[in-house]
Amino acid sequence: MHNRKLVRLRRKKANKINPESKLFFKEYLEEMHERISSINETFHECIAYDFRNLNFPKPKNIKKVIRCDSNASTSTDLVYDEEFLPFKRESVDMILSFFNLHFANDVQGIFHQVLKSLKPNGIFLACLFAGDTLTELRFALSKAEEEIVNGTSPRISPFADLQGLSNLLQKNNFSLPVADIDRKKILYNKPIELMLDLRLMGETNSLIKMKKNFLRRDVLKRAIQIYEDNFTNNEGKVYATFEIAWVIGWKYHHSQQKPLRPGSGKVNLKREVKKFE
Numbered sequence: 001m002h003n004r005k006l007v008r009l010r011r012k013k014a015n016k017i018n019p020e021s022k023l024f025f026k027e028y029l030e031e032m033h034e035r036i037s038s039i040n041e042t043f044h045e046c047i048a049y050d051f052r053n054l055n056f057p058k059p060k061n062i063k064k065v066i067r068c069d070s071n072a073s074t075s076t077d078l079v080y081d082e083e084f085l086p087f088k089r090e091s092v093d094m095i096l097s098f099f100n101l102h103f104a105n106d107v108q109g110i111f112h113q114v115l116k117s118l119k120p121n122g123i124f125l126a127c128l129f130a131g132d133t134l135t136e137l138r139f140a141l142s143k144a145e146e147e148i149v150n151g152t153s154p155r156i157s158p159f160a161d162l163q164g165l166s167n168l169l170q171k172n173n174f175s176l177p178v179a180d181i182d183r184k185k186i187l188y189n190k191p192i193e194l195m196l197d198l199r200l201m202g203e204t205n206s207l208i209k210m211k212k213n214f215l216r217r218d219v220l221k222r223a224i225q226i227y228e229d230n231f232t233n234n235e236g237k238v239y240a241t242f243e244i245a246w247v248i249g250w251k252y253h254h255s256q257q258k259p260l261r262p263g264s265g266k267v268n269l270k271r272e273v274k275k276f277e
Contacts, residue, residue, distance in 0.1 A: 002103050011052070012071040015052055023200075028244065031127075032098065045093060046066065048096045052099075082104060093121070095118065099127060102130065111168050121251060125248050128244070131159055131183075131243035134241065136239070137227065138155070157205055157206060162180070175249065179245060179248075192224065
């Protein structure tokens with residue numbers, strides 16, 4: 001479970017920092033824009049949640065964007081907790097979520113509320129950290145604590161796996177559900193630069209069960225050594241894994257494409273394959 005109050009405080013702090021300094025957020029903002037622009041539909045009212053202090057350019061197929069966040073700011077139109085959506089049933093036709101679901105305690109509940117809030121043929125699009133994100137840092141911190149204090153504490157938040165996210169879309173009856181993942185290796189001169197990046201993004205540990213005291217200096221020093229010993233490339237750079245999941249689901253509408261019935265295909269696959277043998 002995550003400390004939701006702590007998440008909000010860290011995001012509020014991070015939002016005051018120049019967005020250009022935040023690791024690849026701008027890249028994914030552009031990709032979200034491209035994904036929306038490629039949809040052959042017009043959306044009249046779009047909820048854009050937690051875009052930090054980044055400028056989200058309105059795609060041409062969106063008439064109105066309502067900027068939402070858990071903290072008030074000059075660029076925020078509506079403040080609410082992402083786990084308690086304040087929208088009427090079938091009142092909006094697009095909901096966007098930008099790197100916030102990985103710190104939610106009830107993702108299934110959020111998906112359920114999103115589907116209820118969407119109009120028929122409305123769409124939900126989210127990106128979030130997932131899978132093996134920060135697996136190297138998790139290993140280094142755990143091993144250092146085992147060696148020095150004979151035990152480990154949760155220093156890195158767990159991340160949802162792609163299959164789990166896909167299952168949640170289906171369980172909540174989204175139409176045409178899609179879940180895919182991008183894998184990135186980010187290079188740093190030193191592990192401490194990675195830790196600074198996470199702090200600038202407001203992405204440091206927020207688990208309720210985490211230790212309240214600061215990481216001991218000797219544990220941190222050993223963790224950095226373990227990181228460099230195990231995750232350094234041939235150029236002397238350390239690397240960090242980030243996996244970013246994209247989640248897409250629609251509210252059912254009779255006009256949507258439907259999968260073909262099993263056995264309804266008109267091409268014999270075995271016969272076609274033999275042509276190339």
